[in-house]
Amino acid sequence: MPVEFIGYVGNQNQSEIIAPSGPALDLSFVETSAKLQENAGFDRTLFAFHSTSPESILVAQHAASVAERLGLMIAHRPGFNAPTILARQLATLDHLTKGRVAVHVITGGSDIELQADGDFTTKAERYARTSEYLDIVRAEWSETKPFDYEGRFYRARGALSAIKPYRASGIPIYFGGSSPEAIAVAGKHADIYALWGETYEQVRESIEAVRAAAAPFGRSPRFSLSLRPILADSEEAAWARADQILARATALQEQTGYKRAAEIPNEGSRRLLAAAAQGTRLDKRLWTGIAALSGAKGNSTSLVGTPDQVADAMLDYYRLGISTFLIRGFDPLRDAYEYGRDLLPRVRALVAHEEQLAKAA
Numbered sequence: 001m002p003v004e005f006i007g008y009v010g011n012q013n014q015s016e017i018i019a020p021s022g023p024a025l026d027l028s029f030v031e032t033s034a035k036l037q038e039n040a041g042f043d044r045t046l047f048a049f050h051s052t053s054p055e056s057i058l059v060a061q062h063a064a065s066v067a068e069r070l071g072l073m074i075a076h077r078p079g080f081n082a083p084t085i086l087a088r089q090l091a092t093l094d095h096l097t098k099g100r101v102a103v104h105v106i107t108g109g110s111d112i113e114l115q116a117d118g119d120f121t122t123k124a125e126r127y128a129r130t131s132e133y134l135d136i137v138r139a140e141w142s143e144t145k146p147f148d149y150e151g152r153f154y155r156a157r158g159a160l161s162a163i164k165p166y167r168a169s170g171i172p173i174y175f176g177g178s179s180p181e182a183i184a185v186a187g188k189h190a191d192i193y194a195l196w197g198e199t200y201e202q203v204r205e206s207i208e209a210v211r212a213a214a215a216p217f218g219r220s221p222r223f224s225l226s227l228r229p230i231l232a233d234s235e236e237a238a239w240a241r242a243d244q245i246l247a248r249a250t251a252l253q254e255q256t257g258y259k260r261a262a263e264i265p266n267e268g269s270r271r272l273l274a275a276a277a278q279g280t281r282l283d284k285r286l287w288t289g290i291a292a293l294s295g296a297k298g299n300s301t302s303l304v305g306t307p308d309q310v311a312d313a314m315l316d317y318y319r320l321g322i323s324t325f326l327i328r329g330f331d332p333l334r335d336a337y338e339y340g341r342d343l344l345p346r347v348r349a350l351v352a353h354e355e356q357l358a359k360a361a
Contacts, residue, residue, distance in 0.1 A: 001323045003351045005344055006073055006224070007037040007045040007336055008328035009063055011054050015330045016290055016300075017248040019255035025054045027062070034063035034070055036333060040340020044071025046326060049106060051116040057089060064097045072097065073174060073326075075104045078133035079119055079126065084159050086133075087140035090171055091163045099166035104174040104194065105130065107182065110265040127181035129153040134173065134189040141165055174224060178206070178267040187213025190221045192324055196268055197227040197301035199275050200283050200320060207321045224324035225317050226299040229310050230287070231338055238304045245330050246289045253293075260295035272296035284313045290330075299328065311346035318351055 010033070012026040037045050047060040060072045072093075076086065094101040107123075107130045108114050114121070121129065132151040139147050139159070146158040165171045175190035177183070186193045193210045195203060207223055214221055230245065232238035253259040264270050273296050276288035281304075291300040303310045314325060325347070329335020 001222075001318075001351075001355070003318060003348060004043045004224075004324040005041070005339075005347075006324060006326040007033075007040075007042040007339075008326070008332070009033045009037065009045045009047055009059070010332060011059060013332060014256070015332060016256055016258045016294065017245055017252060017330050018332075019252055020257075025059070030059060030063055031066045033332060033336065034067040037336050037340070038067040038070040040336055041344050042070065042336075042340070044073045044100070044102060046073045046104060046328075047075060049075035049077050051113045057093065060101075061093055061096070064093075064100060069100075071100045071102065073102045073104050075106055077106055077108055078130045079121070080117060083133045083136035083154060084140055084156060084161070087137040088161050088163060091141060091161060091165050094166040094171055095163065097166075101165075102172040102174060104176065105134065105189075106176055107185075112265070123179065124181050127177070127179070127185050131185045131188060134185075138189075141170055176268070178271055182267070183209050183213050186210050186221070187215075187219070188217050190214075192222045192224050194224040194226065194324075194326065195322075196272055196296070196299055197225060197286065197303070198271060199278075199286060200316065202271060202275060203317060203320050203322065222323050223321050224326055225322045226326040227314075228290070228299060228302040228329060229327055229335075229339065229343060230302045230304045230330075231307050231310060231335075231342060233306065235305050235309060238306065238309075242287055242289060242302065242304050246293065249290060249293055249330075258294040258297055260293065264295055269296035272301060275301070284316065285309060286313075299326065307342040307346055311343060311350055314347050315350045315354065318347075318354065 009030055012020055012022055013029050014020040047056040049056045056075050060074045064072055090101055090103055107126045132154045136149050136154055140161040141164055146160040149156040172191045174192045174194050175186045176194040195206050230238055230242050232241050272291045276292040280289055281287060285303050285305045287302040287304045294300055303313045
């Protein structure tokens, strides 16, 4: 099972330790970040979606024009585009980029954020809508004759897309969400199910749940893990860097917007906080400091250590069934460069050795 690395291209140079400044869409930063990750050896990179952010498909299209080999993972929230139109948009971009498109479907766990875009559905309704949405998207990509669809949220009559994905294998659908409703939709639709950086036990539990949900559909999804690696030449220096990151993130909470909310709206964040409640350092080198501070707003747990130590911990996750790692740093450009130089080659070498042992067994 080959390993895939996904980076992250933000709209500006911002993180828990870097307060946002300048335009909401900093083209120079987007271009530099995309080129850097392409040269660092990332397979593809994520373009995020939020109710206040620049439009992810358009940003990804621009990045693809300057990084001509880098794959795209475009975050998309169902419910605001017609699924037939979204299917054609992605298929068109897939042709323009010669097969580099993937979509990361994020249904949305926060009612407050969704309401900013005029969506007042409940979480259960949103996941039911997402399932119908992806039914139609897949049909647009696969059907060769006009088709009809009759659902609770969507109807289509005589739908047909003249443009299909660039590759016969199609456009990969990554899917996130940890609630029971999300797991059910993931079982039916996810090509790659995306987890945040949980403990070994939690990851094992999530993989088993998604595989069970996928079995009735005869599907075998792959699995992705999101992490924020913190590297240094020695373990002591790496933990010191983690402490510095936590101190700076704490000092900048008001400016960065990563202040912990009174109510945690989504199950994924609650799972990370449950891990953080067990301690700051878990398993071999999983660090929960930023998750605890921020209320686990997104990808917020780290593996801390030397490149060899972090690569070894990532191999543990690979052995559990993780074949994709979505990694981004707290200092976006510097960390992406160091991951490409020091971490990605080590993990790839460990996985290749693991595969050789498996073939020889």
